[in-house]
Amino acid sequence: MLSIRKLHAGVAGKEILHGIDLEVRAGEVHAVMGPNGSGKSTLAQVLAGHPGYLVTAGEILYEGRNLLEMPPEERAREGIFMAFQYPVEIPGVANAEFLKAAVNAVREHRGLEELDAVEFLALLKEKMKFVDMDPGFMSRSLNEGFSGGEKKRNEILQMTLLDPKLAVLDETDSGLDIDALRTLAAGVNRLRRPDNAMILVTHYQRLLSYVTPDRVHVLSNGRIVKSGDHALARELEARGYEWLEATAEALPR
Amino acid sequence: MTDRTTKETFLAAFAERDRRGFADDPSWLREARRAAMERFAELGLPTTRDEDWKYTSLAPLVETPFDLAGEETGEIPAEEALSSLSEGSSSWSRLVFVNGRHVGKLSTIPPLPPGGRLGSLAEALITDEEMVRSHLTSAGEKGEGAFGSLNAALWSDGAFFHVPAGMSLEAPIQLLFVATPFERPRADHPRSVIVLERESRAVLVETYIALGGGTYLTNASTEIVLGPGAALDHHKIVLEGGQAFHVGRTRVRQERDSRFTSCSLAFGGRIIRNDVDVLLAAEGSECMLSGLFVIGGGQHVDTHTVMDHAQPRASSRQLYKGVLDGRSRGVFNGRVIVRPGANGTDAHQTNKNLILSDGVEVDSKPQLEIFADDVKCSHGAADGQLAEDAIFYLKSRGLDEVAARTLLTHGFASEVLDRIRVEPVRNWCQDLLRGRLRGGRVAEDAP
Numbered sequence: 001m002l003s004i005r006k007l008h009a010g011v012a013g014k015e016i017l018h019g020i021d022l023e024v025r026a027g028e029v030h031a032v033m034g035p036n037g038s039g040k041s042t043l044a045q046v047l048a049g050h051p052g053y054l055v056t057a058g059e060i061l062y063e064g065r066n067l068l069e070m071p072p073e074e075r076a077r078e079g080i081f082m083a084f085q086y087p088v089e090i091p092g093v094a095n096a097e098f099l100k101a102a103v104n105a106v107r108e109h110r111g112l113e114e115l116d117a118v119e120f121l122a123l124l125k126e127k128m129k130f131v132d133m134d135p136g137f138m139s140r141s142l143n144e145g146f147s148g149g150e151k152k153r154n155e156i157l158q159m160t161l162l163d164p165k166l167a168v169l170d171e172t173d174s175g176l177d178i179d180a181l182r183t184l185a186a187g188v189n190r191l192r193r194p195d196n197a198m199i200l201v202t203h204y205q206r207l208l209s210y211v212t213p214d215r216v217h218v219l220s221n222g223r224i225v226k227s228g229d230h231a232l233a234r235e236l237e238a239r240g241y242e243w244l245e246a247t248a249e250a251l252p253r
Numbered sequence: 254m255t256d257r258t259t260k261e262t263f264l265a266a267f268a269e270r271d272r273r274g275f276a277d278d279p280s281w282l283r284e285a286r287r288a289a290m291e292r293f294a295e296l297g298l299p300t301t302r303d304e305d306w307k308y309t310s311l312a313p314l315v316e317t318p319f320d321l322a323g324e325e326t327g328e329i330p331a332e333e334a335l336s337s338l339s340e341g342s343s344s345w346s347r348l349v350f351v352n353g354r355h356v357g358k359l360s361t362i363p364p365l366p367p368g369g370r371l372g373s374l375a376e377a378l379i380t381d382e383e384m385v386r387s388h389l390t391s392a393g394e395k396g397e398g399a400f401g402s403l404n405a406a407l408w409s410d411g412a413f414f415h416v417p418a419g420m421s422l423e424a425p426i427q428l429l430f431v432a433t434p435f436e437r438p439r440a441d442h443p444r445s446v447i448v449l450e451r452e453s454r455a456v457l458v459e460t461y462i463a464l465g466g467g468t469y470l471t472n473a474s475t476e477i478v479l480g481p482g483a484a485l486d487h488h489k490i491v492l493e494g495g496q497a498f499h500v501g502r503t504r505v506r507q508e509r510d511s512r513f514t515s516c517s518l519a520f521g522g523r524i525i526r527n528d529v530d531v532l533l534a535a536e537g538s539e540c541m542l543s544g545l546f547v548i549g550g551g552q553h554v555d556t557h558t559v560m561d562h563a564q565p566r567a568s569s570r571q572l573y574k575g576v577l578d579g580r581s582r583g584v585f586n587g588r589v590i591v592r593p594g595a596n597g598t599d600a601h602q603t604n605k606n607l608i609l610s611d612g613v614e615v616d617s618k619p620q621l622e623i624f625a626d627d628v629k630c631s632h633g634a635a636d637g638q639l640a641e642d643a644i645f646y647l648k649s650r651g652l653d654e655v656a657a658r659t660l661l662t663h664g665f666a667s668e669v670l671d672r673i674r675v676e677p678v679r680n681w682c683q684d685l686l687r688g689r690l691r692g693g694r695v696a697e698d699a700p
Contacts, residue, residue, distance in 0.1 A: 048649050051641070076651035088646040092664030092671075098647070101660060105651035141664070158650065 001026045001197050002047075002067075002166060007058035009046045015056060016042045018222040024166070027194040031208055031233060032201045034219035035241045040201045041085060043219070044170040047199075048082035049075050062166070076102075077109035079165030079196075083155040083172045089143040095154070096138040099124065103161055123161065130190065131157045132183050149180040156187040167191060168199045173207040185210030205237035218244050259315045260297050263440075264290070266321035267406055279378065281386060289397070289405035296399040305398070308584040308616045309526060309555040314498050317468055320437035327352045327433045330464050335359060338462055339429060341681040345458070347427040348372065348412050353441035355410050363424065368417035371426065374446060377413035385413065388446045388476060400500045400526075404474040408444035411474075414457070418450040418480070425678050427458045430473070432494065434465035445475045449483035449511075456486045456675050461501075463494030463521065473501040479511035481535070486675050487515040490685070493522035495550075502528045507567075509535035516673050518682060519546035519554045520689050530559045533567035540569040545669040547686065549578035549610075549695030557586045558602075562625075566597035574669050575606040576662060577613035578695035588620040591628050598628040606636040607665045609694060639665075658693035666690075
């Protein structure tokens with residue numbers, strides 16, 4: 001589904017990713033872990049197509065297509081979803097209005113009919129149950145004045161509504177209380193199907209107690225310094241990242 | 254100088270009408286008209302050398318060859334044309350004026366209990382002369398500017414709305430001023446008097462709209478008096494034609510514990526000047542002003558507000574926003590006066606503008622004049638473009654550039670519309686805004 005090859009990318013003229021290789025197949029859940037500043041979020045932003053991040057070398061293929069040539073909205077319509085680490089607050093735009101616009105943009109692209117207000121509300125009601133969100137949030141401005149946890153729930157709601165093929169969760173688990181973390185894990189597990197894939201970018205092993213990843217990768221200084229199965233996450237929890245950073249130093253630049 | 258020509262055109266038109274047209278007016282009114290015209294003759298049309306008109310050049314108005322001799326009303330539009338024009342609001346009670354004249358057959362007036370009046374000001378001169386007189390003459394004493402004086406001298410008609418003590422009218426009432434095309438540029442001077450007596454309530458929508466194109470001037474004056482405990486939800490919606498000039502004044506006097514909520518939208522017109530002048534004349538009065546203009550092409554909108562806190566413990570809130578595209582220009586001047594002894598005043602003012610093109614210009618000027626202690630006064634101003642991180646967020650959910658920009662611009666403007674407390678009016682204004690922001694940009698041509 002996704003092939004990242006020798007990816008070099010950075011922001012504001014500074015290279016942060018120094019050659020990433022990653023292969024994600026349908027049905028898989030990958031965890032990308034690493035300390036702060038290792039390049040985890042840069043990888044997520046590059047996948048979503050943030051215009052501030054520049055790819056300087058390498059390629060990304062998504063379902064056989066050159067992802068880097070696709071504008072962010074096309075990526076979204078083709079089934080890529082990134083849950084933001086810091087969801088943007090947008091005053092004056094009602095949450096429900098935004099969600100309807102997003103759902104219909106994706107539906108239109110897939111050749112499905114637009115949902116009218118009634119149909120959309122029915123869908124929204126059904127999906128909101130999964131994320132345990134108060135219906136009051138729907139008439140409020142998008143993310144404005146939401147607590148950290150509420151913003152993350154809103155991201156999970158969007159993911160649930162848009163039903164992506166490839167979901168990239170950028171530290172969605174950080175700052176969540178245990179209830180919100182469980183909601184997140186349930187959302188991820190519900191989406192987990194043979195025909196889609198997920199990349200969980202995370203600093204902690206916590207989420208991985210609820211979601212068992214197929215592969216775990218450790219990012220350090222812009223490279224993947226170790227990959228393994230679920231056991232690697234537990235090892236990191238016990239030993240920290242330092243022992244791997246030493247490995248990274250030894251790698252040729 | 255063309256300036257002299259336009260001024261003289263108005264003076265000549267007045268002289269002519271004073272001889273014949275105003276012959277039926279009561280003598281106090283003819284005197285008031287003459288006095289007002291003398292003030293206009295002294296003041297002349299303002300230029301950018303006048304501090305109050307510093308950023309608004311009236312050169313296009315001055316260069317317009319007005320034809321003021323005509324007395325004809327022009328073509329009366331069909332009811333259907335009017336309804337489609339004001340779609341979304343056509344079920345409301347309405348008082349219709351076409352080119353400044355009341356048209357009864359297009360108007361629908363709600364049943365009013367005894368003492369209530371809603372109708373033509375010209376007719377009220379006959380039916381309620383004393384009441385009209387007291388309001389018209391007290392207005393003149395306040396020293397109006399050139400356009401106010403011109404209006405006081407030349408008005409033919411407008412609305413007269415009197416709500417007796419204790420009466421509550423919750424359904425919106427629209428004052429619909431319609432301009433229809435004429436061969437030559439013309440000027441109308443509608444004048445309206447709105448009086449809410451003690452503990453009464455009403456919802457008014459004052460709409461200026463064009464049916465067809467053409468150059469014309471609407472020079473509108475609205476006098477509003479709120480008695481003790483009265484509450485008015487007022488809306489002024491300017492949808493003038495693309496070549497039109499709109500110069501309007503809303504002057505408000507508030508008595509004890511009265512509440513004035515007013516939202517002003519300016520979408521259509523070549524040059525729009527809006528003055529809102531509020532006197533908080535008694536303790537405990539509350540005033541909430543908001544305004545939104547959405548302009549493109551070469552449009553120009555200038556808003557001047559004066560919030561006069563004359564007595565203690567009154568509060569005022571002002572939120573004015575502008576969306577500017579093309580080569581348009583926006584001006585906001587918000588003056589807040591806190592008179593000596595007006596302790597406990599709570600006054601806030603905010604002006605924000607969203608800039609959609611490099612060619613626009615914005616001038617924003619707060620003026621706080623505080624002569625009392627123990628007051629809370631603040632103002633804030635911000636101009637900016639759409640936030641890139643917000644655009645990216647929306648795109649990452651599948652919205653394209655246009656849809657993202659449209660949603661964000663609508664969101665920016667919605668903060669003003671959200672303050673409209675009357676739901677049907679708010680919904681209508683939302684529809685008007687959506688129509689105005691099609692494609693995320695503001696059209697070259699005014700609606």
